[in-house]
Amino acid sequence: MGLKQWFWPVCLCWPGMAFGHGATGDSNASLQLGAALSLNAWSAGAADAQGYWRIPGVLMGGEALPVEKGIVLEDAVLWGAYRINDQTRVQAALASHDGGVELEQASLGYQTRLAGQPVQMTLGLQAGDFTPSAMTESGSGQLLAGSLLADAFWGRSFLDTGLQLAWEPYEGVTLGAGFWNGDAFPASSGEGAMHVQVQWRRPVAGWSVEAGGWAMQARAEQRGDARYNGDGGHSHAGSSAASPVDVRFDGSTRLGGVWLDVASPVWNDWRAGLQYEAVRVRPDGALSDGSHVADWRADDTGYAITPGIRYGQWRLDYRFERLSLQNHLQGAGAAVLADESALANSRHPKRQSLQLQWKPGRAWTVQAGYTVDQTLSGEHSGRYGLGLVWQDVLYERE
Amino acid sequence: MRAGIRGWYGLLLMVFGTGMSGCVEQDSFTEIDTGDVADRTFEWNIPARFPLPREPDANPVTEEKFQLGRHLFYDQRLSGNGTFACASCHRQSLAFTDGLSQSVGSTGQLHPRSAQALVNVAYNASVNWGNPSTVSLEQQTPIPLFAEFPVEMGLNDANRDAVLARLRAEPRYTTLFAAAFPQQVDPVSYDSIVLALATFGRGLNSFNSPYDQYEAGNEFAISTEAKRGMALFFDERTECFHCHGGMNFSISTFDRTQTFADTSFFNNGLYNLDDRGSYPEGGQGIYEITGRQGDQGRFRPPTLRNIALTAPYMHDGSIATLEDVLRHYMAGGRNITVGAHAGDGRNNPNKSGFVRPFALDEQEFSDLLTFLETLTDDSFINNPRFANPWEG
Numbered sequence: 001m002g003l004k005q006w007f008w009p010v011c012l013c014w015p016g017m018a019f020g021h022g023a024t025g026d027s028n029a030s031l032q033l034g035a036a037l038s039l040n041a042w043s044a045g046a047a048d049a050q051g052y053w054r055i056p057g058v059l060m061g062g063e064a065l066p067v068e069k070g071i072v073l074e075d076a077v078l079w080g081a082y083r084i085n086d087q088t089r090v091q092a093a094l095a096s097h098d099g100g101v102e103l104e105q106a107s108l109g110y111q112t113r114l115a116g117q118p119v120q121m122t123l124g125l126q127a128g129d130f131t132p133s134a135m136t137e138s139g140s141g142q143l144l145a146g147s148l149l150a151d152a153f154w155g156r157s158f159l160d161t162g163l164q165l166a167w168e169p170y171e172g173v174t175l176g177a178g179f180w181n182g183d184a185f186p187a188s189s190g191e192g193a194m195h196v197q198v199q200w201r202r203p204v205a206g207w208s209v210e211a212g213g214w215a216m217q218a219r220a221e222q223r224g225d226a227r228y229n230g231d232g233g234h235s236h237a238g239s240s241a242a243s244p245v246d247v248r249f250d251g252s253t254r255l256g257g258v259w260l261d262v263a264s265p266v267w268n269d270w271r272a273g274l275q276y277e278a279v280r281v282r283p284d285g286a287l288s289d290g291s292h293v294a295d296w297r298a299d300d301t302g303y304a305i306t307p308g309i310r311y312g313q314w315r316l317d318y319r320f321e322r323l324s325l326q327n328h329l330q331g332a333g334a335a336v337l338a339d340e341s342a343l344a345n346s347r348h349p350k351r352q353s354l355q356l357q358w359k360p361g362r363a364w365t366v367q368a369g370y371t372v373d374q375t376l377s378g379e380h381s382g383r384y385g386l387g388l389v390w391q392d393v394l395y396e397r398e
Numbered sequence: 399m400r401a402g403i404r405g406w407y408g409l410l411l412m413v414f415g416t417g418m419s420g421c422v423e424q425d426s427f428t429e430i431d432t433g434d435v436a437d438r439t440f441e442w443n444i445p446a447r448f449p450l451p452r453e454p455d456a457n458p459v460t461e462e463k464f465q466l467g468r469h470l471f472y473d474q475r476l477s478g479n480g481t482f483a484c485a486s487c488h489r490q491s492l493a494f495t496d497g498l499s500q501s502v503g504s505t506g507q508l509h510p511r512s513a514q515a516l517v518n519v520a521y522n523a524s525v526n527w528g529n530p531s532t533v534s535l536e537q538q539t540p541i542p543l544f545a546e547f548p549v550e551m552g553l554n555d556a557n558r559d560a561v562l563a564r565l566r567a568e569p570r571y572t573t574l575f576a577a578a579f580p581q582q583v584d585p586v587s588y589d590s591i592v593l594a595l596a597t598f599g600r601g602l603n604s605f606n607s608p609y610d611q612y613e614a615g616n617e618f619a620i621s622t623e624a625k626r627g628m629a630l631f632f633d634e635r636t637e638c639f640h641c642h643g644g645m646n647f648s649i650s651t652f653d654r655t656q657t658f659a660d661t662s663f664f665n666n667g668l669y670n671l672d673d674r675g676s677y678p679e680g681g682q683g684i685y686e687i688t689g690r691q692g693d694q695g696r697f698r699p700p701t702l703r704n705i706a707l708t709a710p711y712m713h714d715g716s717i718a719t720l721e722d723v724l725r726h727y728m729a730g731g732r733n734i735t736v737g738a739h740a741g742d743g744r745n746n747p748n749k750s751g752f753v754r755p756f757a758l759d760e761q762e763f764s765d766l767l768t769f770l771e772t773l774t775d776d777s778f779i780n781n782p783r784f785a786n787p788w789e790g
Binding site for chain 1: 424425426427428429430431432433449634652654655656657658659660
């Protein structure tokens with residue numbers, strides 16, 4: 001899920017600082033094989049005593065799993081890419097998260113021109129690239145804790161089968177669109193999703209500036225919380241405690257977001273940066289649990305702001321993330337379903353993270369961080385984390 | 399994607415609005431509009447935090463009907479031979495059960511089933527132990543009145559007019575029937591009796607146990623042992639809550655918040671006469687209605703409210719104590735080694751997947767039992783509103 005797109009090598013972090021599963025985009029090799037591993041250790045888990053991470057006020061799903069206490073192999077990825085000709089490439093990735101191995105990428109990319117400007121098309125199983133936080137996941141992203149916006153609104157990482165298009169009509173400006181089968185939250189398989197986006201990147205007076213805006217519409221039919229209710233036959237609940245009630249959603253979800261990534265010029269090996277992302281999500285449909293039914297619509301917003309500073313191989317980041325969740329349920333079953341789905345809420349879930357990162361070599365990254373988590377309750381819940389990321393190209397042929 | 403132009407216009411507005419809205423500290427809230435499901439004019443004996451049961455359009459609850467039903471419930475004159483009342487098998491002190499394995503009707507006939515507790519029966523998605531087609535108290539009430547196999551109250555064509563005459567002769571009924579059915583010229587009829595008895599049953603609600611008080615915020619209402627037992631009860635390890643979950647401790651529950659009723663029936667491995675899952679005749683669950691072998695032994699999970707008062711247990715009263723019920727479920731069913739009912743219920747092919755062996759140590763066993771005892775509602779079994787009006 002975290003593999004950067006071969007044909008869309010947008011460096012979504014600070015220039016030169018990306019450390020996702022595979023920084024493969026600028027290679028001219030005809031064949032590349034690589035691997036990535038990320039190992040995390042946390043002093044405490046993010047979920048409550050029962051092990052279920054359900055942020056009150058938002059219907060979560062996808063792969064938005066809580067961090068767990070102890071040492072966890074977060075990701076193990078093996079990827080490969082083969083250039084068929086100058087215009088066409090195929091790529092694939094196998095990944096393991098919970099012990100099982102899944103095909104996380106299998107796509108064909110084709111590059112051509114429209115009105116004299118490059119167009120890139122990618123067809124197959126791939127990650128959505130509408131926003132930086134859709135393409136990274138815990139353990140492989142910038143911060144150990146992952147993105148709260150991604151966890152709350154699109155199930156951590158957006159992996160689906162579909163077609164993505166990108167056209168660069170002017171230098172530094174890219175227009176894109178994606179047409180999806182709907183396998184990724186908040187859609188349901190076969191119901192479909194679609195996104196459009198615009199991205200802008202160019203240096204301004206020595207500053208690196210990237211920005212983007214996107215919108216998505218997704219439809220769902222009988223969408224449950226695949227994390228805990230066994231959609232597709234699996235559940236990530238590690239506890240023997242009672243599973244949450246299987247509440248299903250039928251309807252559509254509209255999402256929109258903007259993001260900004262600014263980095264200062266390098267001065268004596270120092271560099272400062274700021275990242276900002278805001279998202280708005282508006283689901284509209286019906287909830288049901290087999291016997292209760294209620295109409296549900298919501299207007300949720302969230303933002304994350306991440307100032308940071310880098311010196312040589314060291315980097316220090318602070319991030320503040322906050323959600324505003326406004327739910328309206330109507331119908332005889334409204335109160336019951338609000339309780340069962342954990343939508344009853346009057347708080348602002350938020351999270352603060354401070355992280356020190358050291359990159360001793362090309363392939364290695366070491367992270368140490370502290371997170372104050374107020375997603376489940378109003379009380380501060382702090383935890384320390386350590387992360388180790390390794391990624392490298394194992395084989396390359398010109 | 400079927401988003402129209404208007405939808406995409408809205409999406410674009412969202413994108414441009416998002417940047418600003420993300421900066422603004424908006425409120426979080428959840429608005430809940432349940433419509434008019436919370437009309438509590440009638441004295442339901444149900445706390446506001448629980449949804450009300452459904453009531454049929456043809457028989458809305460009124461206090462007058464409830465009081466008439468209460469008088470009829472305790473009146474032996476309503477039986478064919480004038481010796482038996484509904485209350486003969488449904489005693490308030492035992493949460494409206496009779497303490498017998500199998501009930502005995504007005505003529506001495508043995509009933510194949512154990513008398514059910516009349517606790518929160520208004521919520522039952524289906525009313526009987528094993529009949530998915532009987533879904534209202536109005537459907538159920540004539541059965542004990544007129545049933546012949548077995549005879550319960552013993553009403554029949556030969557005595558039905560005489561029974562009505564007995565009721566008409568009681569001066570209190572003149573007032574009670576008239577108040578309950580003010581539109582009727584001659585309200586003393588079996589139709590009225592059924593509606594009144596159903597209304598009385600609909601008002602027999604119990605939500606004031608120590609467990610309820612604990613759930614309402616009184617941390618000291620139940621013991622530490624009971625709290626541990628509660629955790630066990632709602633644990634996947636014991637699976638109890640899958641069949642006995644929800645506010646009524648039975649998933650076969652239907653209230654005003656629900657659009658669809660959950661009429662669930664489970665086989666809990668009580669018998670296995672022929673290794674094909676058969677149950678003894680007369681106690682075969684919904685198989686008696688459907689005729690499907692897979693429905694052998696499937697019964698409605700009863701409420702566990704006041705369960706400590708309703709021994710003996712199961713549809714045929716074949717388990718004497720609550721301790722033995724726990725052991726039954728710990729074993730994943732019952733193995734009967736001798737006699738006419740010999741067979742290993744643990745291997746019943748129709749057994750629910752929720753009934754599987756689990757281990758509890760001595761403390762856990764005691765904790766779980768203690769929790770079940772916290773479901774006893776003393777105010778329910780001593781409530782004068784539900785008591786015999788002919789006494790005192």
